[in-house]
Amino acid sequence: MRKKKILCVVGARPNFMKIAPIIRALNSQQTALEPYLVHTGQHYGADMKTSFFDQLNIPEPDVDLNVGSASHAIQTAEIMKRFEPVLDKNDYDAVLVVGDVNSTIACGLVAVKKNIPLIHVEAGLRCYDKTMPEEINRVLTDQISDLLFTTERSARDNLVKEGIKESAIHFVGNVMVDTLFANVERAVSYKQTLTNVSNEVANQINEGEYSVLTLHRPATVDHPDLLKQTLQTIVQVSERTPVVFPVHPRTAKQIEIHGLSDLLNSGNIISMPALGYLEILGLMKSAKFVMTDSGGLQEETTALGVPCLTLRPSTERPITVTEGTNTIVDIDPVQILSGVDDILLSGGKSGRIPEYWDGHAAERIITILDQWIP
Numbered sequence: 001m002r003k004k005k006i007l008c009v010v011g012a013r014p015n016f017m018k019i020a021p022i023i024r025a026l027n028s029q030q031t032a033l034e035p036y037l038v039h040t041g042q043h044y045g046a047d048m049k050t051s052f053f054d055q056l057n058i059p060e061p062d063v064d065l066n067v068g069s070a071s072h073a074i075q076t077a078e079i080m081k082r083f084e085p086v087l088d089k090n091d092y093d094a095v096l097v098v099g100d101v102n103s104t105i106a107c108g109l110v111a112v113k114k115n116i117p118l119i120h121v122e123a124g125l126r127c128y129d130k131t132m133p134e135e136i137n138r139v140l141t142d143q144i145s146d147l148l149f150t151t152e153r154s155a156r157d158n159l160v161k162e163g164i165k166e167s168a169i170h171f172v173g174n175v176m177v178d179t180l181f182a183n184v185e186r187a188v189s190y191k192q193t194l195t196n197v198s199n200e201v202a203n204q205i206n207e208g209e210y211s212v213l214t215l216h217r218p219a220t221v222d223h224p225d226l227l228k229q230t231l232q233t234i235v236q237v238s239e240r241t242p243v244v245f246p247v248h249p250r251t252a253k254q255i256e257i258h259g260l261s262d263l264l265n266s267g268n269i270i271s272m273p274a275l276g277y278l279e280i281l282g283l284m285k286s287a288k289f290v291m292t293d294s295g296g297l298q299e300e301t302t303a304l305g306v307p308c309l310t311l312r313p314s315t316e317r318p319i320t321v322t323e324g325t326n327t328i329v330d331i332d333p334v335q336i337l338s339g340v341d342d343i344l345l346s347g348g349k350s351g352r353i354p355e356y357w358d359g360h361a362a363e364r365i366i367t368i369l370d371q372w373i374p
């Protein structure tokens, strides 16, 4: 009997840790399924793509669409244009997309218009803020998906409210946490990462006595006044405890354009280019706390039990707040500094690991998929 061909899609950095355990489970479990991989090329280069493929043992993609960076409209359109012939040339039985980036909706839309079943991993997360491009990608991808896998129970309620039929929704846990547990012992030590900046820096910073910052949301970094105000607040944080700051390329560009580099050199901020997965994991693991606007880091800190301050007005991952270590502080200087003081005084939230965030989400997905694909 011919194996069923599943085309898995990745495009941007947060997709890579989600797809890795799915491909591994597809290859290692006894199933009637055969994985193929397309990379749209939304993220590219050593920092944003190659190091993740290498560290997470993701096989080279069968197809690379090489779209690169552009405006939302151009990037989404270009992915769609280049993805359509890939589906025309092959008889895939299903397309599987993860997360909420432009590649997710672009490839999903092309697949369903060709009547190819669409599977969405990480469905149903909502922050109800449509100024966030990812929220639009989430809502639309869920509407056109045939099978939806969720990471937390609240996601089912969100989907049902939007008219998705219950039988299509499966709560399986979090594939990103599969990757975290599979790699946490291999993480590069924070000392090693800091040594790559300088020996002097590495010698000054001790385990559990620093924080980690990541920042890349357009809502903050694309507005010079907000970016400046946030960096000024971070300088104040760094005067209480050192801040290690791997800088996303979007943010680096904005800091440069708006002449804010001096802020990075004041206080006790240790900045560096965006890091590989094993490096950021090692940094988070040994940190006192993390400040971030990333969805992934909110979940990873909950899985690691490290306090997290989320520099956004809301989260689409509420379980990280209700059960995990996350506190929403927005980019409000007063809330950020009081959140930091609270952690430094009392240790911050310790939380617990949410249901099914146990390292086996991908296996659950494959078991369901195996029975589902026609």
Ligand code: UD1
Binding pocket: 012, 013, 014, 042, 043, 044, 045, 048, 049, 069, 070, 100, 101, 102, 103, 133, 134, 216, 218, 248, 249, 250, 253
């Ligand atoms: C994208 C995702 C976001 C995800 C983030 C993780 C969307 C709408 N956004 O945002 O959900 O959290 O990735 O990184 O899909 N750039 C590079 N090298 C790269 C990629 C980007 O230098 O490999 C620079 C380019 O100048 C580009 C900018 O970063 O203009 C933004 O890249 P883009 O993919 O458009 O969005 P992200 O902000 O990375």
